[in-house]
Amino acid sequence: MAVNIADLVEHAVDLVPERVAVICGGRQVSYAELEARSNRLAHHLRKRGVVPGSHIGVHSRNSIEAVEAMIAAYKLRAVAINVNYRYLKNELQYLFSNADLVALIHEQRHSEVVAEVLPHVPGLRHTVVIPDESGQEFTGVAYPDALADGAPDRDFAERSPDDRYILYTGGTTGQPKGVVWRHEDIWRVLGGGIDFLSGARLPDEWHQCRAGKDFALIRLPVAPLIHGAAQWATFQSLFGGGTVVLVPHFDADEVWQAIQRHRVNVLTIVGDAMARPLIEAYHRGGYDASSLYAVSSSAALFSPSVKEQYVAALPNIMLTDAIGSSETGFSGIGVIGRDGQPKDGPRVKVDADTVVIGEDGKPVAAGVVGRLARSGHVPLGYYKDPVKTATMLTEIDGRRYAIPGDYARVEPDGTVTLLGRGNTSINTAGEKVYPEEVEGALKSHPDVFDALVVGIPDERLGRRVAALVQPRPGATPGFSALDAHVRGLIAGYKVPRSLWLVEEIGRTASGKPDYRWAQRYVEEHRDANVAV
Structure with a gap:
């Protein structure tokens, strides 16, 4: 079984080619269209020197083109690198250089700052520009021309579960760092390779698309695709033959309008920064949320007062709090009910590979605070940073663990309360x-x-x-x-x-x-x- 991001998307393409794959703004593409456009872009990039292992920057807000760019990279066995669209010249120069980019796909609105950076990154030899309303002058190839330059055929080399996935994370301190994963490992912990509620492992790489053949789950990840939570909500949907709805940028009313218009079933958000304005816009706008049956928060703590507002306003949805990080993937989930909400952080049931360890490297007893650690499917380390890799990965009793720095407390019932990052x-x-x-x-x-x-x-x-x-x-x-x-x-x-x-x-x-x-x-x- 060769679990690979591109293969998993292609399985769904073959099973439901006419189904809508991605919606963004007033546009949408079917699985067949997503496949042809991604293939065209991949063939264009291959002509321009992109080979297996090459790093391709994706510098864009949420868009259909951003999804296609990531898929095109993985089809070539190259690596898509997420670029924060808020970065300025010095930050972009650091990231482009640190990530060893050879190609960049960016929105036209970023052309001016990209032009300032390119002379300082000689390895970055090719740019593809996604047109927008900004009107900025640019060099490089316009995205539609890049598609026209490439064939729509799926004629790529066999891929491997060992192909690399890299997610750059800014964290709370220091420079951005790239977390390096094998495709199979990241699929198991973020891509749906396990059932997040039961912890059961999926039996094979075709399970997701087969399970979604007769029902198109419609999912809206609110966060930008530069963030791992949004990327993997999108990939999970595509692996399962579902429909992804994207909004170009976060606007609470636009999110509810998209939910109402497209009959969204699952909403994924990142903590209070999104949850609070969303619930207040819901009350203010009187939107129809009857299609919605799940709201999940991950990657940032969901405060008790906001949880209570969601439970009161949307009593028929499943509200979940998931914990994890770029260095561990999914680690545990808690279903939020009306009563007994913890006041100090999400309380979740962790999976079998996650423990809380003390300073002695041993699992802690109930009531004790320690660091969250995950074994099993873990990353290979930080890109080009063996020192930080050594602090994040460790071996305990013969097992390799990723320890990103999140502190947690074990509760008497075996659940875990996440407290926050040790470096803050x-x-x-x-x-x-x-x-x-x-x-x-x-x-x-x-x-x-x-x-x-x-x-x-x-x-x-x-x-x-x-x-x-x-x-x-x-x-x-x-x-x-x-x-x-x-x-x-x-x-x-x-x-x-x-x-x-x-x-x-x-x-x-x-x-x-x-x-x-x-x-x-x-x-x-x-x-x-x-x-x-």
């Missing part, structure tokens, strides 16, 4: 505080729309807890009111001692909290805090 935790007077827990408490206040929590220097405590709060429109929450509210939910040492009210919380394109932005803001506005 705050050591205050010897106590460890996880920002996500404090953020959840802040966001449950009716005057708070969003919040980030960081540690700042303190002469007595070493570090003290500080909060940046984005108020709801028209509200100005006072420090005393927030302090009293939060003290009723979490221990006193976790309560913010400094507070900044901001117009908007900084988040990444995927909706994850941008703690580097928060630290910069605090340093630049030291005298503007509400209280100390």
Whole structure:
């Protein structure tokens, strides 16, 4: 069995060629059209020197072309590299060079900054430009011309489960780093190679397309395709013969309009940054969500107050919280009900390959905090970074584990509560505080729309807890009111001692909290805090 991303898509193409594969904006393509267009692009790239193992950047917002570009790369046994469309010149130059790009597919709106970077990346020899309304001048080949240059035939070499998949992740600190996976391993942990609820492994590479032959599940991943959660929601849908609905950029009302128009069944989001504006737009717009039967949040914590809003507003849907990372893939899932919501993080049932380990490298007992670790199907490491690879991958009792740095606590019933990344935790007077827990408490206040929590220097405590709060429109929450509210939910040492009210919380394109932005803001506005 040769489990390969391109093969898995082609199995669905062969089974349901006339079914709609991808919808974005006012356009859609069938599986047969997706196949022909991806083949054409792959043949064009092969003419321009792309060979197995080559790295091809995909620098685009959500679009049909972005999906085709990724598939075309994998058809050639090349590697698609996700490029954050928010990056500026220096960030792009670092990524293009670090990832060893030989070709780049980018939207026309990025032409000016790409032109500035190209002279500094001599290995990047070819660009394909996706036309848009920006009107920017560009060099390279226009996307329609690239398709016209290539044949629609599927005449590619045999592929392997050992072909590489790389996902660049910005994380919360440091430069972006590429997590390298084998195709078979990433399929098992993110692509549907296991049943996420039961943990059962799929028997073969044709199971997904056969299971989806008679029913086209319609799925809308809200996050941008530069994010692993959106990529793999898209790939899962394509592997199973489903229909993917994309929105070019995040707008809460546009998401609900797409759900209503296309009768979406499954909505995948990334934490509160998407969940909160979505549920408020739902109430404001009176949208028809009767087709929707599942909403899943992954890759960022889903705060208790927002969970409660979804359960109350959409009582007939399945609401799930999934945990995982670019370095582990899926690690566990929790189904959220009306009662007994944990206040400090998602509580999930982990799969058989996931454990929580202590400082001694051994699994911890109930009630103890440790680091989340996964064995079995794990990545090969970070691209061109053996030092970071050695810190992320370790061997315990003869088994290889990926340990990305997420802290968690084992509960008495065997479930696990995810607490957050260790590199963002705050050591205050010897106590460890996880920002996500404090953020959840802040966001449950009716005057708070969003919040980030960081540690700042303190002469007595070493570090003290500080909060940046984005108020709801028209509200100005006072420090005393927030302090009293939060003290009723979490221990006193976790309560913010400094507070900044901001117009908007900084988040990444995927909706994850941008703690580097928060630290910069605090340093630049030291005298503007509400209280100390």
